[in-house]
Amino acid sequence: MLMTKFKAAAAALAFAAAPAAADVDLQFYFPVAVGGAAADTIEELTAQYVAENEGVNIEAIYAGSYQDTVAKALTAARGGNAPQLSVILSVDMFTLLDEDLIMPFDDFATSEEDKAWLNSFYPAFMENSQTGGKTYGIPFQRSTPVLYWNKEAFKAAGLDPETPPATWDEMVEMGKKLTLKDDAGNVTQWGVRIPSSGFPYWLFQGLTTENGAILANADGNEVSFDDPKVVEALDYLVDLSKEHKVMAPGIIEWGATPKAFFEGQTAMMWTSTGNLTNVRKNAPFDFGVAMLPANKRRGAPTGGGNFFLFKGASDEQAKAAFDFVKWISGPEQSAKWTIATGYVAPRPETWETETMKAYAAEFPPVLVARDQLEHAVAELSTYENQRVTRIFNDALAAAITGQKTSEEALKEAQAKADAILQDYR
Amino acid sequence: MLRTRGWIHAWLLLLPGFVFLIAFTHLPALTTLWSSFFTTPRGRRPAKWAGLENYDTLIGDPIFWKVLWNNAIYAAGTIPLSIIIALVMALWVNRQLAGRGFVRMAYFTPTVLPMIAVANIWMFFYTPGFGLIDQIGGALGFGQTNILGSANSALFGVMVVTIWKEAGFFMIFYLAALQTIPTSLIEAARVEGAGGWTIFRRITLPLLMPTTLFVSINAVVNSFRMVDHIFILTGGGPDNASSLLLFYIYEVAFRFWDTAYAATLTVVLLVFLMILAIGQFFLFDRKVHYR
Numbered sequence: 001m002l003m004t005k006f007k008a009a010a011a012a013l014a015f016a017a018a019p020a021a022a023d024v025d026l027q028f029y030f031p032v033a034v035g036g037a038a039a040d041t042i043e044e045l046t047a048q049y050v051a052e053n054e055g056v057n058i059e060a061i062y063a064g065s066y067q068d069t070v071a072k073a074l075t076a077a078r079g080g081n082a083p084q085l086s087v088i089l090s091v092d093m094f095t096l097l098d099e100d101l102i103m104p105f106d107d108f109a110t111s112e113e114d115k116a117w118l119n120s121f122y123p124a125f126m127e128n129s130q131t132g133g134k135t136y137g138i139p140f141q142r143s144t145p146v147l148y149w150n151k152e153a154f155k156a157a158g159l160d161p162e163t164p165p166a167t168w169d170e171m172v173e174m175g176k177k178l179t180l181k182d183d184a185g186n187v188t189q190w191g192v193r194i195p196s197s198g199f200p201y202w203l204f205q206g207l208t209t210e211n212g213a214i215l216a217n218a219d220g221n222e223v224s225f226d227d228p229k230v231v232e233a234l235d236y237l238v239d240l241s242k243e244h245k246v247m248a249p250g251i252i253e254w255g256a257t258p259k260a261f262f263e264g265q266t267a268m269m270w271t272s273t274g275n276l277t278n279v280r281k282n283a284p285f286d287f288g289v290a291m292l293p294a295n296k297r298r299g300a301p302t303g304g305g306n307f308f309l310f311k312g313a314s315d316e317q318a319k320a321a322f323d324f325v326k327w328i329s330g331p332e333q334s335a336k337w338t339i340a341t342g343y344v345a346p347r348p349e350t351w352e353t354e355t356m357k358a359y360a361a362e363f364p365p366v367l368v369a370r371d372q373l374e375h376a377v378a379e380l381s382t383y384e385n386q387r388v389t390r391i392f393n394d395a396l397a398a399a400i401t402g403q404k405t406s407e408e409a410l411k412e413a414q415a416k417a418d419a420i421l422q423d424y425r
Numbered sequence: 426m427l428r429t430r431g432w433i434h435a436w437l438l439l440l441p442g443f444v445f446l447i448a449f450t451h452l453p454a455l456t457t458l459w460s461s462f463f464t465t466p467r468g469r470r471p472a473k474w475a476g477l478e479n480y481d482t483l484i485g486d487p488i489f490w491k492v493l494w495n496n497a498i499y500a501a502g503t504i505p506l507s508i509i510i511a512l513v514m515a516l517w518v519n520r521q522l523a524g525r526g527f528v529r530m531a532y533f534t535p536t537v538l539p540m541i542a543v544a545n546i547w548m549f550f551y552t553p554g555f556g557l558i559d560q561i562g563g564a565l566g567f568g569q570t571n572i573l574g575s576a577n578s579a580l581f582g583v584m585v586v587t588i589w590k591e592a593g594f595f596m597i598f599y600l601a602a603l604q605t606i607p608t609s610l611i612e613a614a615r616v617e618g619a620g621g622w623t624i625f626r627r628i629t630l631p632l633l634m635p636t637t638l639f640v641s642i643n644a645v646v647n648s649f650r651m652v653d654h655i656f657i658l659t660g661g662g663p664d665n666a667s668s669l670l671l672f673y674i675y676e677v678a679f680r681f682w683d684t685a686y687a688a689t690l691t692v693v694l695l696v697f698l699m700i701l702a703i704g705q706f707f708l709f710d711r712k713v714h715y716r
Contacts, residue, residue, distance in 0.1 A: 250575045401663045
């Protein structure tokens, strides 16, 4: 209410000052998936841009979680009131295309400079942002999973505290030494923790990539859930609890994972780099951050949100939105964002700034995620993405809880996914 | 003439209620039924007539049958238990006992709390390793539990939270009803030499029947309606082991954006609730003694 009045007053003033130039108004939805500083930083950056660029008003609207934001954007678009710009999960690209809601950035990258900018992102992040030769998403709050380990627990188990496991076998070997039991035979510390609640496919994709499998094609209409390499990866995950007994059985809660790590319930954990700042602040012991262990190769998925340009924007609005996205991905802005949150800065240029260099010198673990990018692949993304990943998640849960064997569960998932995706082939 | 005016008057008085009822209940229900006969519109493909295709999908959808079965277990487990616990608690705090106000408040607290907050509290109880249950269990020498993370126990974990939440709410109705039972009836029975159990069975329970009907209708409706805690506790997992019909409808509608199939599921839910409501009013009603 106050905001509207303020804007009306501002508009009236602008009109009085420069009657010829009409202002461009933009609406921009953003989600927050990590702590409070993220929202403040986005609003700060937006305000800075508006102050530097006369004639452009950007209303940055916090829209809840990723799930809420895409729901809100879809609903608004159906009501003919879409935002011009929104940050949404990169994997929702096909859904947004299917709903015919987004425009490629290429249409607005007319100058040589703009084209060079489009090509300046880490390729691993662009895999989820491009399809059919067009760029629909610009990486913004992007992350990748890494392995955190408790150096004190390593020392206590007689392991070298500076050497994390580099392969699957090493993770099991070290896990066995790190799993501690009390006199009654109850486990007091697990070796490793790979959370499996909510969206188990994401961390599991670390395992499948390491085993040399790619889960979905670039057109988003084929999946390979029943690939023997995927089955093998799932067997490995299940066996961590069942066979080797280095991980707690059943579904492991994602949200409680950092806490379990701080409490010494587990000596190693797999989770997002987005948790880096949280772990740094709260771990009461010395910890290390490493790339995920390799099997046939190193590997990890990427994750997180991209900027999307919505249809329905006027030409001026779309140009202004394009310019804003370009500005916010600039080195200094991006460095500020990365330091505030832990998200991986998506362009090499950012890592060359003095700000980032100083930060990395003081806190080297931030470099692990960046270095892992060369091994990273696209996060699982298809048409009807939520539904297809849900099928995959259900299959993983069924295998983890021992309801089905890995092969059975994945075969069924493949059949169900094929039934949905065949409409898009 | 006068008659007509009376009619107009009556309709005018009813009008505001009708407008809201039609706009927010009947019209949406009818559009839901209507959309269940079409395909889901997508940006690139408008909705087209599908006839009973969505219902065909529904019959062949294993997840639908699973959540329906889950819902049956959920209802059968939560409704009688929460009503019995409510009654026992009401009888308990209806007596003279020290700190009665405090005990009543303690029983009622879960009702005042929002379901999301309740779920977060229970999330802490259930957390394997350092949650309350495991801390107590660990002190007694038991190993770790993972109630929400196992397919066999997740639904029960969710049900316990529902019972905890509902029993206090129903207790208030029983407590109010107990206080309207004239003490003279009970005194008279005592004079006749009736024991405590007979008094309860022959006097208290029959006089509580209208309340029991009201409470049980509420409980049935809630067993289909209360799904907030599932979002926090399990997200319907593992492998839909703790998913209920309404939760599934939400997922289909607002995660998968398959609005036509969500409409079809909603029609099924509506039919179920209608049958249950009709059944309860016509069958159960006969056994209720109203004063």
